[in-house]
Structure formats: C-alpha cells, structure tokens
Amino acid sequence: MAGDVNYVQSHHNRGRGTAEENRLYIFSQQVFFYCNPLDRPVWVETHCCVLFISAYAEPFSVDFGNQRVEARALLAGPLLRRKIIAEGAGLVGFYIMPESPLYAYLVNTLPPSGFRPVYRGLMDAVNAELMALYEGRADVDQTLAVSAHMHKLLAPGSAVGSAKPSAAELTALIRSDPAISLRQLAERNGVSYTRMSRVFTQNVGLSFREYKNWLKHLRVVRLMDTGMSLTEVAQEAGFADLAQFTRIYKRWYGNPPSYVRQQKNIKVFLTSNLASPP
Numbered sequence: 001m002a003g004d005v006n007y008v009q010s011h012h013n014r015g016r017g018t019a020e021e022n023r024l025y026i027f028s029q030q031v032f033f034y035c036n037p038l039d040r041p042v043w044v045e046t047h048c049c050v051l052f053i054s055a056y057a058e059p060f061s062v063d064f065g066n067q068r069v070e071a072r073a074l075l076a077g078p079l080l081r082r083k084i085i086a087e088g089a090g091l092v093g094f095y096i097m098p099e100s101p102l103y104a105y106l107v108n109t110l111p112p113s114g115f116r117p118v119y120r121g122l123m124d125a126v127n128a129e130l131m132a133l134y135e136g137r138a139d140v141d142q143t144l145a146v147s148a149h150m151h152k153l154l155a156p157g158s159a160v161g162s163a164k165p166s167a168a169e170l171t172a173l174i175r176s177d178p179a180i181s182l183r184q185l186a187e188r189n190g191v192s193y194t195r196m197s198r199v200f201t202q203n204v205g206l207s208f209r210e211y212k213n214w215l216k217h218l219r220v221v222r223l224m225d226t227g228m229s230l231t232e233v234a235q236e237a238g239f240a241d242l243a244q245f246t247r248i249y250k251r252w253y254g255n256p257p258s259y260v261r262q263q264k265n266i267k268v269f270l271t272s273n274l275a276s277p278p
Helices: 101-109 120-133 140-154 167-176 184-187 191-202 208-224 230-237 242-253
Strands: 021-027 032-037 047-054 060-063 068-071 074-075 083-085 093-095 115-117 264-269
Touching: 021 120, 032 120, 047 060, 047 120, 060 184, 068 074, 068 115, 074 083, 074 120, 093 101, 093 120, 093 140, 101 140, 101 167, 101 191, 120 140, 120 167, 167 184, 167 191, 184 191, 191 208, 208 230, 208 242, 230 242
Parallel strands: 021 264
Antiparallel strands: 021 032, 032 093, 047 074, 047 093, 060 068, 060 083, 074 115
C-alpha cells in the first residue's frame, strides 16, 4: 500500500499504559492522527473535524460545557469548545483538515449540537492498527489502513465533493491571493456578497473569515518548526503581539506554544515523501 514510503521517525514497541510521549502521525496534507496520553484534560477549540476513538474500546468523556457525553467513539465538528477525559481509553484522534473533501460533508451532516457519537463496533476491523497508533509502533501501511477505513465509515457513497464551485476551487483562490476579500471573491465568481458568503461556508465548511484564520493556523505550524523565537513566530504569522499569539494558541491546543517546543513531549512520525521537499 505504502510502497517505498516510510516514516522518518524510528519506532519503539510500547505496551498499554507505558506511553512516554504524545504521537503525531503526518502522512497526508488532508488528515492526520494524534494520540496525546501525556496531556491533562484542557479546553481546546480547533478548526479540524475530529473523530475520537478509544483504541481499547473503553469509554471516555467529552465535556462540551453545556453537557458531558460518554462514548467509545465520537465525531466532533470544528470550533467546538471541548475538554476530553480519556485516562486508560487509549484515545486516538483522526483529524480531518479543511483541505479534505470529507470536511464540508461532515460539517454539513452533523446535528445542531456539532457532534455525534459513533458506534465503536464499526471500527473492530482495524483494532490492531488503532492500538499500534496509540502505542507508537504503527507503520505507514497500518496508518493508511485506518485512514481508509475511517473515510469509508464517515462518508459512504458519493456525496463528498460534489458542490460547485468546489471547496478546492474556492480555497485555491485564497491561497493564490491571501489578501483577497470576500467581496472580491464574489466578483470573481459572478455572485452577490451575501450569496458568496453562504456558498463559501456551505462548500468549504468554514466561514470565509474562519478559513483565513485556518491559514494563519497553518503558518503558525510551519513557523513553529523553524528556529524562530516565539515572538518572531507571532509577528510573522500576523498576530498583534506574543500575548495575543499565546492566548489564541492555547485556545486551539489547550497548551502554550512553548509546550510544542519541548521535544520530549511529542514524537512526530512523518512520511518520507512529505519530509522531502518536492
């Protein structure tokens, strides 16, 4: 399946309950897996849709502020403030980014609450792979197998990516011209400002403003992997100052930006094709 593509990070066989760091699996530009056994329960608010799965099929709790839900698998929509309590559950997060054709489909089919429990038994076919992901010993084939299974589970049929103009077309315009306004985007597509706003949100899954915030998020991710100081990252990414950057970063991730700079806290599994420049 993966051919000659491998993870550039070495693997270590760790059993249940012996996790020594959080694990981030980057194998695509549209989705990724994140397992964070070290993180304490904190409030977060991310742009991604996330399917949370207990690798060990144990229940975990998600606090949404106005209600607390117990599940063994749960799909949460974007910008939904939440706190997860999952000690012993072996929690694996399947993160679907706005670049994925699956993203808008999920956003538009979620209930008004913005989340829905998912029957954990539908994932039994990839139990071994889920445990390998959580325990830090999954290879690329196992990662891709789980990803394919989750895509099929979340979006059966052919409803994904059929809207026009497509999310890819709209977001490509913004990426090619980051300063473009919603009014200019409407003019390029020959529609009114109000209709463009509605079409953008429907087809992309985020409002025009929030999609631009997502692009700022991506800039932060790239800049955090450089030798820049946090103050320089904040300035380069377009924040007013370090204080604003730290506040928004904590809202996204639940931890300050200094946390990710502590290499001992997170282990990144990056596929060789993405690690190498094109």
